[in-house]
Amino acid sequence: MASKGKQATSAAPAKVQKNAKVQKKEKKEPQDKSKNVMRTLRISKLCVDICVGESGDRLTRAAKVLEQLTGQAPVFSKARYTVRSFGIRRNEKIAVHCTVRGEKAEEILEKGLKVKEYELRRGNFSATGNFGFGIQEHIDLGIRYDPSIGIYGMNF
Numbered sequence: 001m002a003s004k005g006k007q008a009t010s011a012a013p014a015k016v017q018k019n020a021k022v023q024k025k026e027k028k029e030p031q032d033k034s035k036n037v038m039r040t041l042r043i044s045k046l047c048v049d050i051c052v053g054e055s056g057d058r059l060t061r062a063a064k065v066l067e068q069l070t071g072q073a074p075v076f077s078k079a080r081y082t083v084r085s086f087g088i089r090r091n092e093k094i095a096v097h098c099t100v101r102g103e104k105a106e107e108i109l110e111k112g113l114k115v116k117e118y119e120l121r122r123g124n125f126s127a128t129g130n131f132g133f134g135i136q137e138h139i140d141l142g143i144r145y146d147p148s149i150g151i152y153g154m155n156f
Contacts, residue, residue, distance in 0.1 A: 049097035
């Protein structure tokens with residue numbers, strides 16, 4: 001006798017075909033991978049920055065270096081918060097950066113990779129297809145040395 005409210009239901013187990021045919025996947029012939037459009041390299045933009053770590057004359061000279069390199073006006077970046085050990089305050093301008101697109105980006109990137117002798121470490125590449133690297137001296141890019149400006153390193 002079944003209790004009130006609960007009814008006994010018998011669920012039949014799922015039927016399994018004993019004589020089911022298993023199809024093996026056929027191996028595809030290797031295709032020419034150069035035809036794949038996703039394998040071509042594209043440069044959407046190049047971000048170049050010089051972080052001086054302080055505001056003032058050194059930062060304006062770094063801005064001149066970026067302007068010489070890119071041919072466009074750079075943007076100043078501010079510190080997010082105060083770090084006493086570095087001697088920076090919140091909202092103080094400490095870096096300068098510039099975003100370049102098109103043929104000019106390819107040209108500058110080519111100069112930067114030439115300085116690195118076209119060799120980058122595995123850690124320079126991200127999982128999303130981006131990469132970045134830095135150089136020690138901007139004069140390696142072909143910019144003439146000016147004693148009044150000095151030498152700056154930069155990140156690509």
